[in-house]
Amino acid sequence: xxxxxxxxxxxxxxxxxxxxxxxxxxxxxxxxxxxxxxxxxxxxxxxxxxxxxxxxxxxxxxxxxxxxxxxxxxxxxxxxxxxxxxxxxxxxxxxxxxxxxxxxxxxxxxxxxxxxxxxxxxxxxxxxxxxxxxxxxxxxxxxxxxxxxxxxxxxxxxxxxxxxxxxxxxxxxxxxxxxxxxxxxxxxxxxxxxxxxxxxxxxxxxxxxxxxxxxxxxxxxxxxxxxxxxxxxxxxxxxxxxxxxxxxxxxxxxxxxxxxxxxxxxxxxxxxxxxxxxxxxxxxxxxxxxxxxxxxxxxxxxxxxxxxxxxxxxxxxxxxxxxxxxxxxxxxxxxxxxxxxxxxxxxxxxxxxxxxxxxxxxxxxxxxxxxxxxxxxxxxxxxxxxxxxxxxxxxxxxxxxxxxxxxxxxxxxxxxxxxxxxxxxxxxxxxxxxxxxxxxxxxxxxxxxxxxxxxxxxxxxxxxxxxxxxxxxxxxxxxxxxx
Numbered sequence: 466x467x468x469x470x471x472x473x474x475x476x477x478x479x480x481x482x483x484x485x486x487x488x489x490x491x492x493x494x495x496x497x498x499x500x501x502x503x504x505x506x507x508x509x510x511x512x513x514x515x516x517x518x519x520x521x522x523x524x525x526x527x528x529x530x531x532x533x534x535x536x537x538x539x540x541x542x543x544x545x546x547x548x549x550x551x552x553x554x555x556x557x558x559x560x561x562x563x564x565x566x567x568x569x570x571x572x573x574x575x576x577x578x579x580x581x582x583x584x585x586x587x588x589x590x591x592x593x594x595x596x597x598x599x600x601x602x603x604x605x606x607x608x609x610x611x612x613x614x615x616x617x618x619x620x621x622x623x624x625x626x627x628x629x630x631x632x633x634x635x636x637x638x639x640x641x642x643x644x645x646x647x648x649x650x651x652x653x654x655x656x657x658x659x660x661x662x663x664x665x666x667x668x669x670x671x672x673x674x675x676x677x678x679x680x681x682x683x684x685x686x687x688x689x690x691x692x693x694x695x696x697x698x699x700x701x702x703x704x705x706x707x708x709x710x711x712x713x714x715x716x717x718x719x720x721x722x723x724x725x726x727x728x729x730x731x732x733x734x735x736x737x738x739x740x741x742x743x744x745x746x747x748x749x750x751x752x753x754x755x756x757x758x759x760x761x762x763x764x765x766x767x768x769x770x771x772x773x774x775x776x777x778x779x780x781x782x783x784x785x786x787x788x789x790x791x792x793x794x795x796x797x798x799x800x801x802x803x804x805x806x807x808x809x810x811x812x813x814x815x816x817x818x819x820x821x822x823x824x825x826x827x828x829x830x831x832x833x834x835x836x837x838x839x840x841x842x843x844x845x846x847x848x849x850x851x852x853x854x855x856x857x858x859x860x861x862x863x864x865x866x867x868x869x870x871x872x873x874x875x876x877x878x879x880x881x882x883x884x885x886x887x888x889x890x891x892x893x894x895x896x897x898x899x900x901x902x903x904x905x906x907x908x909x910x911x912x913x914x915x916x917x918x919x920x921x922x923x924x925x926x927x928x929x930x931x932x933x934x935x936x937x938x939x940x941x942x943x944x945x946x947x948x
Contacts, residue, residue: 469494473518643755668711673716786928801840
């Protein structure tokens, strides 16, 4: 969201209400609190908020009744319902009654920000006037290609990603996202959800690498009371929470093999049993997976089941690293600078040409996440209208030498004669051909070990696989060359 909005938080628990106020205020929004449904209805009539964060369980009457009352009174506020996992059916009923979305307690700041932003954006799109058809005298103009559901960038590599996401979003096909760490794989999964017919329902994300292996099954499928030590009550798992929506399994390459067997059955049948229960439950879930590893190599190494891989690897989406996105790095840096300047109450308006040259020259091994941290560092530690090169932290500030401000004064003493170096004994050829030969030489040198070849060339293994596929299709690989 680019402008602050008025948000009415309807919550009777003071701690939860204050937490929501802190989250929303840090995003720059104007926030008011109502502890009862009656107070919320009066505030909505008087203050006309842009959005309501509405808890379902209220002391005087429930949030569903308030939702209907607001709709009947003609309120056009965007309503995001707050629910506990035990009241998921009520949340879905709220969606049917006119709420835009819901969040599940406990939520964090980022999840609340994304949910509210998505809800407001969908409402804005619904209210946008339809574009008139193109005519010979007035051709249709394309929308700016630099943004798609949270993504920023207009490079050819990202436009190709946008096309795939928009093409696959309306379907139910499973999507497998690959890319280096920090390239925005979860952002791509959220974009798929927001562009799909499932957008009004839940997007549930699980990081398979961050959950202890003995708890992973419970996190995915839930458990019943007494299923294991510490299971003091029933717990709804991600599979049930994502019913009707999207289940995003991040870092799926970290999932243990025994859990992969259970996930395979779930993917095949759409049914699962909570831990400790013999009752099967059926849900409708769209699967989106992601990993920063090469999934083909993981299958070959026996770390990822081949049958599960082919169930999930229906539509692959490869996110390019930031170093392959050209001037996108500057577009993203400017957006981060504007965001963090607002949050830190600083006065930055942009980067100096010298600072942009440093940002453009650095290879960004940590990708967008690293860029975000660098810009936040600048916004926290400095304040000025323009970011200069001296404000950029290491190692980015060593990415490219800056030209001197003044040319050196000419020396009056005659310079000794310096012999010109002999011409390099190298064949001059197009850069693309040089790249092809170098990659093939590296793969041959490592006996087909793509990871070793990538390390020697200091590029991503996925880049080598992508190049080899292109050259194979074009018939540009040497006879007998195989990986």
